[in-house]
Amino acid sequence: MNLSQNRRILLIDDTPAIHxxxxxxxxxxxxxxxxxxxxxxxxxxxxxxxxxxxxxDSAYQGEEGLAIxxxxxxxxLPYALAFVDMRMPPGWDGVQTIEHLWQDDPLxxxxxxxxxxxxxxxxxxxxxxxxxxxxxxxKPFDPIEVFQLANSLTVKWQMTQQxxxxxxxxxxxxxxxxxxxxxxxxxxxxxxxxxxxxxxxLVQAEKLASIGQLAAGVAHEINNPIGFILSNLGTLDDxxxxxxxxxxxxxxxxxxxxxxxxxxxxxxxxxTLALDLCKEDMPVxxxxxxxxxxxxxxxxxxxxxxxxVDSSQDWQWTNVHQGIDSTLAIVGAELRPRAEVVKxxxxxxxxxxxxxxxxQVVMNLLVNAAQAMVGERGRITIRTGTEDDRVWIEVxxxxxxxxxxxxxxxxxxxxxxxxxxxxxxxxxSLSYGIVQKHRGRIDVRSEIGQGSSFRIVxxxxxxxxx
Numbered sequence: 253m254n255l256s257q258n259r260r261i262l263l264i265d266d267t268p269a270i271h272x273x274x275x276x277x278x279x280x281x282x283x284x285x286x287x288x289x290x291x292x293x294x295x296x297x298x299x300x301x302x303x304x305x306x307x308x309d310s311a312y313q314g315e316e317g318l319a320i321x322x323x324x325x326x327x328x329l330p331y332a333l334a335f336v337d338m339r340m341p342p343g344w345d346g347v348q349t350i351e352h353l354w355q356d357d358p359l360x361x362x363x364x365x366x367x368x369x370x371x372x373x374x375x376x377x378x379x380x381x382x383x384x385x386x387x388x389x390x391k392p393f394d395p396i397e398v399f400q401l402a403n404s405l406t407v408k409w410q411m412t413q414q415x416x417x418x419x420x421x422x423x424x425x426x427x428x429x430x431x432x433x434x435x436x437x438x439x440x441x442x443x444x445x446x447x448x449x450x451x452x453x454l455v456q457a458e459k460l461a462s463i464g465q466l467a468a469g470v471a472h473e474i475n476n477p478i479g480f481i482l483s484n485l486g487t488l489d490d491x492x493x494x495x496x497x498x499x500x501x502x503x504x505x506x507x508x509x510x511x512x513x514x515x516x517x518x519x520x521x522x523x524t525l526a527l528d529l530c531k532e533d534m535p536v537x538x539x540x541x542x543x544x545x546x547x548x549x550x551x552x553x554x555x556x557x558x559x560x561v562d563s564s565q566d567w568q569w570t571n572v573h574q575g576i577d578s579t580l581a582i583v584g585a586e587l588r589p590r591a592e593v594v595k596x597x598x599x600x601x602x603x604x605x606x607x608x609x610x611x612q613v614v615m616n617l618l619v620n621a622a623q624a625m626v627g628e629r630g631r632i633t634i635r636t637g638t639e640d641d642r643v644w645i646e647v648x649x650x651x652x653x654x655x656x657x658x659x660x661x662x663x664x665x666x667x668x669x670x671x672x673x674x675x676x677x678x679x680x681s682l683s684y685g686i687v688q689k690h691r692g693r694i695d696v697r698s699e700i701g702q703g704s705s706f707r708i709v710x711x712x713x714x715x716x717x718x
Contacts, residue, residue: 258332258413259406260307260324264317264349265337265365271310274335277395278306278402306402313340314349322356330357332409333402335389338366347379350386359412360385361405367391422447451681477544484537484544491530491537498525567714570607572600572643576634579614583622590622591630591649598637604714609686616679617647617706624651624704641712642692648705654698662696691715 263274309331311317317334324330334353338346346364353360362385364376380386387401426443433440501521580593587593621632630650637644654662663684687694691711698704 258410259305260309260329260331261402261406262309262311262317262320262331262334264311264314264334264340266312266340270337274398275308277398279308280305306406314344314352317349318352318356321353321360325357331360332406333361333363335363335365338364347376350380354380359409361409363387363389363401363405365389365391365393474548477548481541481544484541488534488537491534494525494530567604567606569602569604571602572636572645573597575607575611576614576645579611579618583615583618587618587622587632590625591632594631594633596633596635598635600636600638600643601712603643603710603712605690605710613683613686613708614645614647616683620679621647621649621651621704624649626652639709642709643712644707644709646705646707648703650703653700653702654704655700659696659698
């Protein structure tokens with residue numbers, strides 16, 4: 253089986269129109285290839301190579317989808333990705349279908365397609381061992397979002413397979429060469445370089461898996477304020493028309509205002525149109541509209557400040573607190589259910605650094621702190637301060653703590669104390685490398701049952717050699 257070419261996708265949905273829509277998005281290659289061949293025959297030009305598409309198969313019930321997945325796996329042609337509808341009466345629903353699919357093929361990437369809240373996300377997590385194999389696509393979906401999800405997740409499946417095969421081969425080679433370590437130093441260096449390459453592949457796979465979730469989260473946060481802005485503007489327009497009608501009536505009746513009948517008619521019209529209510533509601537609607545716009549601007553600004561997509565990779569002077577606040581805005585949804593976040597900021601100067609990389613380190617420490625919470629909701633404290641010509645950032649949690657025998661290994665690549673499927677052991681390793689690159693250090697204190705504290709110490713100014 254050629255892992256690098258696996259773009260096989262299965263769509264499980266009981267609505268034929270959905271299958272046709274997916275086919276137009278993911279498998280339009282045949283029509284364009286035929287047109288290219290006709291052009292080549294007519295004009296004698298060499299037809300360009302067709303764009304790489306997807307091989308899309310269809311199932312209309314969960315049971316049928318399971319049979320197709322099982323048969324494909326037995327033929328050595330497994331599917332990389334399945335789009336699964338949540339409601340498919342009278343057979344299995346989406347969660348039941350996914351349970352059976354993963355029992356047969358645990359490596360299958362899955363996207364749930366739903367327009368209903370049949371299950372809460374907590375219920376889905378309780379029933380499925382999700383890991384990093386499951387995303388949600390809300391209906392009605394956007395064709396670009398479907399294509400990006402398909403492309404990212406099939407590439408992630410491919411890279412995960414390649415990395416797993418190479419890692420198995422690497423571990424076998426290391427064990428065999430341990431016996432002759434003194435005679436195989438050169439070979440050992442090559443194995444270490446290969447391991448570094450695999451690490452970069454796994455990091456890229458994790459980034460690809462997070463693209464769909466980040467895009468969905470951003471779209472959700474932006475669509476909510478835009479929705480009520482449009483709604484309020486529509487209501488304001490109705491009120492505006494009502495006010496114009498009332499004013500026109502008053503102006504037309506002004507010459508004959510002495511007529512009791514006209515006065516009575518105008519009074520009735522004012523009551524019918526609720527002119528006082530219109531005047532009262534208009535300032536409120538304008539304020540809500542303004543708040544919605546500010547909220548959209550804040551979300552976009554936080555994303556930009558976190559990733560620094562509008563800046564180069566050059567060293568630059570940066571406000572540390574602004575970077576921490578932007579990072580908190582990005583990961584806040586994951587932190588809030590697990591812990592209260594307390595900020596104890598000291599007075600800090602701007603520092604010379606690579607801002608997006610420092611933000612990445614802070615994010616890794618915050619996410620690790622949240623995941624360390626066991627049982628009841630805990631507390632994460634972020635402190636900052638200075639010492640001589642250096643600044644420090646501290647992330648402390650009230651979680652379960654780290655065993656003493658593991659403290660010396662937590663920065664090793666691929667070392668993790670999390671359950672299988674919940675971590676690859678790369679976050680702290682990458683953070684350590686970033687801090688070393690900045691000529692800084694990471695200190696850690698931890699006790700079982702008392703929590704952990706990670707302190708990043710960074711120079712204010714980088715040496716010229718950096």
